[in-house]
Amino acid sequence: MLYVLLAHLAMALGAPALVSFLGRRAFLVMALAPASAAAYALAWTERVMHGQQPVQVVEWVPGLGLELAFRMDTLSWLMLLLVGGVGALVLVYCSAYFSRTAHGLGRFGGVLTAFAGAMVGLVVADDVLLLFVFWELTTVFSYLLIGHYADRKASRRAAMQAIVITTAGGLAMFVGLVVLGVQAGTYRLSEIVADPPTGGAVTAAVVCILVGAVSKSALIPLHFWLPAAMAAPTPVSAYLHAAAMVKAGVYLVARFAPAYADTTVWRTIVIALGAGTLLVGGYRALRQYDLKLVLAFGTVSQLGLIILLVGLGTRGAALAGLAMIGAHAMFKASLFLVVGVVDAAAGTRDLRRLTGVGRALPWTALAGGLATASMIGLLPFAGYVAKEAALEALLHTDGPRWVALVVLWSVVVGSMLTVAYGLRFWWGAFWSKSHLHAPARANEHVDLRPGRGPLAESDEPPIDPARLRRQPVQLVAPALVLAVLGLAAGLVPHLGDRLLAPYADTYPAGEPGHLVLWAGVTPALGLTALVLGVGAVLFWQRSRVERFQASLWRILEADVVYRRVMRRLDDLAADVTALTQRGSLPFYLGAILVVLVVGPGGVMFARTAWPRDVTAWDRPAQLVTVGLICVASVLAARSRRRLKAVLLVGVAGYGNAALFLLHGAPDLALTQVLVETITLVIIVLVLRRLPPYFSDRPLAASRWVRLGVGVGVGVVMMGLALVAPLARIATPVSVDFPAEAYExxxxxxxxxxxxxxxxxxxxxxxxxxxxxxxxxxxxxxxxxxxxxxxxxxxxxxxxxxxxxxxxxxGTDPHAALRRHGVTDDAQPRMVxxxxxxxxxxxxxxxxxxxxxxxxxxxxxxxxxxxxxxxxxxxxxxxxxxxxxxxxxxxxxxxxxxxxxxxxxxxxxxxxxxxxxxxxxxxxxxxxxxxxxxxxxxxxxxxxxxxxxxxxxxxxxxxxxxxxxxxxxxxxxxxxxxxxxxxxxxxxxxxxxxxxxxxxxxxxxxxxxxxxxxx
Amino acid sequence: MNVIDTTPSLALVLAIGVLFAAGVYLLLERSLTRVLLGFILMGNGANLLFLVAGGRSGGAPLVGTTPEDEMSDPLVQAMVLTAIVITLGITAFVLAMAYRSWQLHGHDEVQDDLEDRRVARHAARNAPAFTDTDSEESGETLDDEAAQVRDETGTDSADGTDGTDGTDDAEGRTTREPR
Incomplete structure (x- = not known):
């Protein structure tokens, strides 16, 4: 596994050089890295299925107990296959998708490959801290990929939004992982899950981990970053935001579900957010006009469904969830790639403007059709198998009746919405819409105006189908491969059953489920028929649905709430800064000194023992000197004339020298006298150029404040001078100095x-x-x-x-007089x-x-x-x-x-x-x-x-x-x-x-x- | 139990207090010259504080001249000695700053930081201190924003034009990097 990761790293680092050498064909080379991951997973299939899990541990920071620990079980195998396979196909797609002259391709390729590597590491890491490292790496790479077009405001904002949300969730998750690791006594993921710790701290930790999963997998209320992230190039949307990164949260939930799915807080969060996301995503997907946005909200909805299934905690639901992970990765990545093809051919993704695309691009339309069929759960596609298993599992859920009903019916309603937006997507992308004439206005420039609401037709003219161009095979093939795989996987459900059941069986509760193509006439089949029927009606009556949605009072969208929160945060930061960072040097110094007086000074006066014996003076001469120093200092502080103040400070300095001498420190006295002399001279030298008087301070009150602070500091320092000698209770190092100095x-x-x-x-x-x-x-x-x-x-x-x-x-009043007797500038005869x-x-x-x-x-x-x-x-x-x-x-x-x-x-x-x-x-x-x-x-x-x-x-x-x-x-x-x-x-x-x-x-x-x- | 005689002398303590009080009073001024003088006074006070903390007065710490038990503490003296010389260096530095300030502004007073003042003004009227794309509400819908973002796509068509050229003109809004 380490070699697979290193391959990604090497490829990512070499990507810029490859691109400058090979141009966009370099993506074909880069595709080898994720392909190696998929090949690795495939090579281990048999052994993983039989419980032989490859384990690899490399010491990293032994002092901290950090290890590069990897392990591949069934869940990791599935994820690795998806990450590697979809990654390779997307990179192949990139080699034809971008124009030859597109800018920043080297960086893009490198970051995309590095992301694939991080994702590989994430799904095989067996150390929770290592998992966190890869988790954050995917966040950072995702930020770079979303913001690929850094010159566009929308891209920058989407990237910033995504990184803020996912990093915040990641930090919460980090806290949770550390708490969990401490409670369990090990950071090894497999050991934690095998023997999960319990207790109040662990419950909090689990909630934190769920927050991380929710942010990464775009569940409500943090789902809004995913649609905004559609500002990324389409291959990125296909890979990160459909197949790989958003599945990281799902992976985390699936990872911990066997251990914690039976706790109330887990079930509450998973059911509420999963079901809510499923419905909100589907509802919003019906309202979008941009094909990528339709898919993005569809992804949000599907992620809610998958988390609900894998997090529910029963074996049947878990098996359906795993199947859904695979099916979703195939059909959603395929659909995004299809959108990219349409976008490249037609120049727009607006489904109000697209018409006749299906006729011009039949293979693309076929891929889109197959993928859509899988998404809406048509027999015999993978999506159907997964959804069928899900309904079957939900019909037999244990626990309170009403909870089971709520879950079941949210999935049913969510699936109806899925059918509706799935059909609407395919219709929007490929249908030849009769009401859209193809006017010959293609070369006119049309102003950009914001849309006027859901019912408004696009302000732009529809595209001209005759001008659509066939797209190269590298563009269409990856989408078609994924779509056909979705069909193939559906045709052999028992294979999926055999591959995925080992992980589902690690769940403690529930009957084991089965993946089958045809289970006879069951309640689940009835529900599927109902779903398809209602979904088709919703699609048929789409204009009514749109009108209905428009007529509803639109609740505050999460995106807007987020922006307002960020705005308040900015305001708060500005207020705090304005309060504490006044930019005034006296204010800062005063604050420091007041803290000194109140804090250490207060403690000193309240809690310290005072020395019992003090002497008034060591030598009488001290008294005279101290008196001189005091008078000079006070007068210096009061002086308004610069020179006077400087001289008085000098007097105080010489007084200090005298005190040194009286104390028995001739070296100090000597140095002080010399320094004081030099100081005086250089200050006077500079004062020549400065005004003779200090400028007046306008506020008399500030003088009293300064005086108060000054006196306070003086008193504290006096106290310190009395107390400090008492602190010397150890034998000072200097007692041996005389002998050491001499010897x-x-x-x-x-x-x-x-x-x-x-x-x-x-x-x-x-x-x-x-x-x-x-x-x-x-x-x-x-x-x-x-x-x-x-x-x-x-x-x-x-x-x-x-x-x-x-x-x-400049002036010399006596210049004339001086001229006499001055020998002119002849050089002196002698030196x-x-x-x-x-x-x-x-x-x-x-x-x-x-x-x-x-x-x-x-x-x-x-x-x-x-x-x-x-x-x-x-x-x-x-x-x-x-x-x-x-x-x-x-x-x-x-x-x-x-x-x-x-x-x-x-x-x-x-x-x-x-x-x-x-x-x-x-x-x-x-x-x-x-x-x-x-x-x-x-x-x-x-x-x-x-x-x-x-x-x-x-x-x-x-x-x-x-x-x-x-x-x-x-x-x-x-x-x-x-x-x-x-x-x-x-x-x-x-x-x-x-x-x-x-x-x-x-x-x-x-x-x-x-x-x-x- | 005191190992050494550290009886403080009140005269020195008084000098410390006055030096610090006058020093702080000057330090809180705006004129750099006064700040400097305050700093020098405080430095003198701190040196005396060291001396007092070192113990009672005594003879000069010279081996052979003063009996060892009558010496003043040589360690604090070594510390204070370097402190005195460093004060000279700092003094020169602040003087150079005062001179520079006078050269540039015609006075030697420390002004408030302009950037901090700007932040305070913005905070007072609750205006954003900087333009932040993350917090502004554009009023555009997601669809509008999505329509503005297109990838730099292209195909290998034989005539050298890319697959989107037919509609680029009509849109007039592809935010393509100018090349």
Missing amino acids: YGGGKNIVNVTLVDIRAWDTMLEISVLLAAATGVASLVFLRTRSGEIMRARDARSATREGAGVWSD VWLNAGRTLAPRRRSVIFEVVTRVIFHAMIVFALFLLFSGHNAPGGGFAAGLVVGIALIVRYLAGGRYELGEAAPIHPGILLGTGMFLSAGVGLVSLLLTGKALYSQTFDLHVPVLGDVHLVTSLFFDLGVFLLVVGLVLDILRTLGAEIDRHAERAETGRDPGEDTGPFEAMEPDAVGGGRR
């Missing part, structure tokens, strides 16, 4: 060793965050390339020659340190600042190197050292402008970032190679001739990486928020690009476009 890490500064050794993985990930942040900053401001070119002093236009230098503001200073606007230069810079820059670099190398044993390390270098660069930039920055660090920050990351990760990699452990420090004691003994720890290289990365970060920020923003500003003020690299993309920059600057 393994080879350093005395525990914090630094923690960073570069003990918790080096953390550090590595954290510096990668820095790298990402630096990249993000650069890409937000540099729009052309990631970070532009390095600006060197020699690239700058001379400030004096061009009139305005860096930071000129001047800080030589980009001349690129500044003259009034921006500060002699004192430049001198100070000259004095302190090198000292700072040396200090940074000291921090870097001593960091292992004293406060310092890569972070601090990198930040010091960053500050040194800031000083150079402030003293000499952006070109000076390029002089100070003539290197791309990306290179620094990348090298840093590479070093840090490389240390880990090297130690991984050396010791098998990543980021494991090695200590080397080298003897260098001059320096003496050198104590070298590999983690120094890690720290070097951190250092380079931090320098790269600061440099990137400076180049971006300093230098590049300078350039933007100067361009905005002078109206031209002060830079050297006017690129073709310059005009695309937003601030060149204006952007509403005020």
